[in-house]
Amino acid sequence: MEQMRKERIDRGLKVRTEGLYAISSYREILYLMGPRLLLIVGVIALPFIFELAPYWKRVINIMFVYALLALSFDFLANYVGLVCLGGAFLTGVGGYFSAIYNVYLGFPIYLAIPCATITGAAFCTLCLLPCLPLRGVYFAIVTLMYPLLFTRIIEALNILGGTNGITGLDGFPNQYVEHYIIILLVIGFLFAMRRFVNQDIGLVLRGVKDNDQSVRASGIDVTRMKVLAVFVASLIGCFGGAYMAHLYMWTGISLFALDFSIIPIASVVIGGGGTLIGAVIGSFILVPLSEVLRAFGTFRIVIYCIILTGFIVFKSEGLMIYMQRKYHQFERWVKV
Amino acid sequence: MSEEPILSVKGISKSFGGLKALMDVSFDVQGGEVFGIIGPNGSGKTTIINCITGFISTQAGHVYFKGKEITGWKPHKIADAGIARTFQIMRPYYSLPAYKNLIIPLWSPRARKTGGWRGGGKHGDRDTVAVDILEEIGFERDSRVPYKLSSTLPTGYQKRLELARCMALRPEIIFCDEVFSGLSMSEIAGMLPLIEKMRDEGITLIMVEHRLRELFRVATRVMALNFGEKITEGEPSLVIEDKRVREAYLGAEGV
Numbered sequence: 001m002e003q004m005r006k007e008r009i010d011r012g013l014k015v016r017t018e019g020l021y022a023i024s025s026y027r028e029i030l031y032l033m034g035p036r037l038l039l040i041v042g043v044i045a046l047p048f049i050f051e052l053a054p055y056w057k058r059v060i061n062i063m064f065v066y067a068l069l070a071l072s073f074d075f076l077a078n079y080v081g082l083v084c085l086g087g088a089f090l091t092g093v094g095g096y097f098s099a100i101y102n103v104y105l106g107f108p109i110y111l112a113i114p115c116a117t118i119t120g121a122a123f124c125t126l127c128l129l130p131c132l133p134l135r136g137v138y139f140a141i142v143t144l145m146y147p148l149l150f151t152r153i154i155e156a157l158n159i160l161g162g163t164n165g166i167t168g169l170d171g172f173p174n175q176y177v178e179h180y181i182i183i184l185l186v187i188g189f190l191f192a193m194r195r196f197v198n199q200d201i202g203l204v205l206r207g208v209k210d211n212d213q214s215v216r217a218s219g220i221d222v223t224r225m226k227v228l229a230v231f232v233a234s235l236i237g238c239f240g241g242a243y244m245a246h247l248y249m250w251t252g253i254s255l256f257a258l259d260f261s262i263i264p265i266a267s268v269v270i271g272g273g274g275t276l277i278g279a280v281i282g283s284f285i286l287v288p289l290s291e292v293l294r295a296f297g298t299f300r301i302v303i304y305c306i307i308l309t310g311f312i313v314f315k316s317e318g319l320m321i322y323m324q325r326k327y328h329q330f331e332r333w334v335k336v
Numbered sequence: 337m338s339e340e341p342i343l344s345v346k347g348i349s350k351s352f353g354g355l356k357a358l359m360d361v362s363f364d365v366q367g368g369e370v371f372g373i374i375g376p377n378g379s380g381k382t383t384i385i386n387c388i389t390g391f392i393s394t395q396a397g398h399v400y401f402k403g404k405e406i407t408g409w410k411p412h413k414i415a416d417a418g419i420a421r422t423f424q425i426m427r428p429y430y431s432l433p434a435y436k437n438l439i440i441p442l443w444s445p446r447a448r449k450t451g452g453w454r455g456g457g458k459h460g461d462r463d464t465v466a467v468d469i470l471e472e473i474g475f476e477r478d479s480r481v482p483y484k485l486s487s488t489l490p491t492g493y494q495k496r497l498e499l500a501r502c503m504a505l506r507p508e509i510i511f512c513d514e515v516f517s518g519l520s521m522s523e524i525a526g527m528l529p530l531i532e533k534m535r536d537e538g539i540t541l542i543m544v545e546h547r548l549r550e551l552f553r554v555a556t557r558v559m560a561l562n563f564g565e566k567i568t569e570g571e572p573s574l575v576i577e578d579k580r581v582r583e584a585y586l587g588a589e590g591v
Contacts, residue, residue, distance in 0.1 A: 203432065211427040218413060
């Protein structure tokens with residue numbers, strides 16, 4: 001019997017766009033710019049598309065927060081080799097810091113968010129510092145524990161508003177500011193991270209993932225590189241938390257909720273790990289999906305799980321990797 | 337032996353639980369030497385490299401590099417001082433192309449301090465420098481080999497990549513952990529000139545090796561270990577004649 005196998009070949013257009021010929025004609029330029037423009041324009045247009053559905057406009061904001069968290073998870077897991085199960089830790093810390101700055105210290109909102117992002121990231125990095133020199137599951141476990149720990153501390157000591165949280169944060173002046181702050185920052189972070197991981201310093205981080213001993217033997221302090229990576233990832237996550245706090249004009253222990261840890265990971269699985277953009281697209285699918293499924297009440301989680309399992313079984317590589325392959329390569333059947 | 341040795345190891349001991357991997361091993365290496373460390377399996381050859389380069393801690397003894405004590409330093413600090421090492425099990429960064437593997441050592445503080453590689457300079461293009469180093473170490477510049485994913489490279493090239501990673505640091509000492517093992521005769525024949533070239537450039541080489549014939553072609557001095565103890569040290573031809581070395585390799589009754 002004759003056996004056939006699928007052969008994949010790069011499209012000529014793709015090969016041309018890798019070099020100087022990328023700017024030789026509109027076709028090549030469009031090939032390169034098309035997907036990027038589609039994403040940017042699509043994302044910017046989202047609030048207008050849902051102009052008449054105010055409920056969905058709220059969902060859009062949260063969706064972008066999850067996109068940030070997924071981006072941060074994807075960067076740490078697939079480029080540095082640190083599995084962070086504590087997206088909730090980042091949002092919680094970011095949210096509480098922003099509340100402290102805004103409510104207790106009286107910073108205006110546009111100063112409170114950046115300050116909370118930076119000090120929050122520094123705080124997260126400091127908390128995670130003890131487990132950074134270790135290899136293995138320690139980092140994952142510690143990141144999972146911290147949100148629970150901080151929830152209990154706030155409850156037990158009744159500090160920072162206790163179970164009621166901190167109220168009276170400044171909100172955004174109008175909903176367009178609300179939307180576009182997060183949308184532009186998601187785009188900004190996304191393209192910045194894509195660039196960052198391909199810089200020389202990003203290659204060093206990827207080296208840490210592949211083989212930290214060899215990086216050590218090259219005279220680079222691995223722990224310091226991990227600290228840097230965790231700081232960058234925390235910046236992204238803490239911004240998400242600070243933004244959410246001002247969006248709800250309230251900070252509470254629900255910012256430490258497990259959702260912020262789990263949904264970003266699921267988004268990365270669906271979108272395709274290691275692509276960064278896949279993480280963002282994954283959360284664009286998962287977050288609205290879980291909103292739609294609210295109609296099913298408690299049955300929602302079952303359907304959610306079935307869809308997730310379906311993705312894992314049938315497209316385990318992730319959507320983005322699949323789409324990239326289709327875009328860049330064509331397939332044909334050849335004899336073995 | 338009037339000048340100060342570049343590397344001086346005094347009484348290093350290391351045991352893993354009850355197993356004594358190294359017992360009171362001392363030796364000196366002069367600058368520009370090719371120093372061989374031989375011994376049967378499990379005699380502590382790799383352990384001694386790990387101890388000197390800081391990858392595992394020692395229980396007793398001191399290591400001096402150019403007269404300065406480096407015992408207990410962190411591995412990256414020792415590499416930064418100028419002692420590079422290869423790994424017996426090759427560990428390229430699998431997800432990166434071969435030449436991108438060299439970006440990592442080239443980015444290190446040491447490579448930046450020494451101003452990169454030749455024209456590379458502090459702000460030079462590291463990609464260009466990386467391909468230059470690879471060419472020197474035997475990757476054909478115009479072929480596709482330097483641009484291939486390092487996981488797809490054949491063993492010989494992966495070994496060379498390990499050496500290239502060391503060379504990128506411009507070290508003063510390179511520890512070669514069995515660079516010849518697993519290579520075919522023709523690959524070894526291609527590797528020997530590289531070793532000789534490094535020696536001629538003034539780099540001190542300390543080679544742990546099982547392939548004695550190849551080692552003895554380049555080594556100036558050899559130390560033999562057995563069960564973590566130093567048996568003898570000296571000219572390669574004398575060491576191989578030594579009765580205890582033969583016993584260690586062939587077993588006591590084999591002689």
